[in-house]
Amino acid sequence: xxxxxxxxxxxxxxxxxxxxxxxxxxxxxxxxxxxxxxxxxxxxxxxxxxxxxxxxxxxxxxxxxxxxxxxxxxxxxxxxxxxxxxxxxxxxxxxxxxxxxxxxxxxxxxxxxxxxxxxxxxxxxxxxxxxxxxxxxxxxxxxxxxxxxxxxxxxxxxxxxxxxxxxxxxxxxxxxxxxxxxxxxxxxxxxxxxxxxxxxxxxxxxxxxxx
Amino acid sequence: xxxxxxxxxxxxxxxxxxxxxxxxxxxxxxxxxxxxxxxxxxxxxxxxxxxxxxxxxxxxxxxxxxxxxxxxxxxx
Numbered sequence: 001x002x003x004x005x006x007x008x009x010x011x012x013x014x015x016x017x018x019x020x021x022x023x024x025x026x027x028x029x030x031x032x033x034x035x036x037x038x039x040x041x042x043x044x045x046x047x048x049x050x051x052x053x054x055x056x057x058x059x060x061x062x063x064x065x066x067x068x069x070x071x072x073x074x075x076x077x078x079x080x081x082x083x084x085x086x087x088x089x090x091x092x093x094x095x096x097x098x099x100x101x102x103x104x105x106x107x108x109x110x111x112x113x114x115x116x117x118x119x120x121x122x123x124x125x126x127x128x129x130x131x132x133x134x135x136x137x138x139x140x141x142x143x144x145x146x147x148x149x150x151x152x153x154x155x156x157x158x159x160x161x162x163x164x165x166x167x168x169x170x171x172x173x174x175x176x177x178x179x180x181x182x183x184x185x186x187x188x189x190x191x192x193x194x195x196x197x198x199x200x201x202x203x204x205x206x207x208x209x210x211x
Numbered sequence: 212x213x214x215x216x217x218x219x220x221x222x223x224x225x226x227x228x229x230x231x232x233x234x235x236x237x238x239x240x241x242x243x244x245x246x247x248x249x250x251x252x253x254x255x256x257x258x259x260x261x262x263x264x265x266x267x268x269x270x271x272x273x274x275x276x277x278x279x280x281x282x283x284x285x286x287x
Binding site for chain 1: 212214215218219222223257259261262264265266268269271272273275276
């Protein structure tokens with residue numbers, strides 16, 4: 001997190017999200033299969049099972065190539081989401097997850113793209129390894145609350161490091177009910193980040209703002 | 212590392228039989244040169260370069276144990 005003066009917006013990238021009073025949470029959508037039409041019927045369950053098997057096999061194969069000792073399981077399948085989880089020898093976690101989860105994110109994009117080619121429907125793939133996602137979510141929530149407190153007392157905006165759409169959503173959600181601060185996203189992928197701003201000086205007018 | 216990139220590239224394109232990955236040693240590390248059918252270049256690059264960037268990230272992870280730098284290039 002870095003603090004910046006609320007007034008000094010000259011050096012900041014133009015913000016393209018959270019316009020027109022839309023919820024910043026709703027803004028954090030990650031389109032994995034960009035060629036798929038937006039409106040889709042849920043994929044038939046049999047086919048989703050097959051796609052999930054393919055995704056699992058591919059994740060397992062990638063893990064073997066990385067010399068990481070872990071087994072992949074299918075954690076959940078629903079209408080269009082496949083959740084996979086790798087567990088095993090945690091010494092391989094650094095390689096498989098990468099700095100701030102970037103290796104896991106890269107593998108997730110590749111698997112979603114490859115599996116998405118086998119169907120016209122939109123499929124989303126979510127990967128976890130060694131419980132990383134929940135640990136990361138908890139530390140992001142913790143950080144969000146601490147920084148929100150600083151933002152409120154200092155009256156200064158703070159910026160997060162670059163975050164994935166899912167990670168930004170965690171920050172927005174964690175602070176949605178916290179009074180005195182507002183959040184929005186700014187910057188271009190993959191360097192998009194969250195701005196935590198005092199809400200009584202923020203760009204979105206707050207009817208309940210205190211003087 | 213080469214095998215992994217080749218496997219992923221084959222799975223991404225329309226013409227997997229035309230995929231070739233060459234490993235070229237250089238002074239700064241190893242370069243993986245990806246050759247695909249002309250119409251498949253975009254599939255390997257992805258919108259905004261997202262796919263090639265993901266391939267580079269994965270190759271980097273695979274190179275950790277080998278202790279050398281790796282570069283991934285799509286050859287047009």
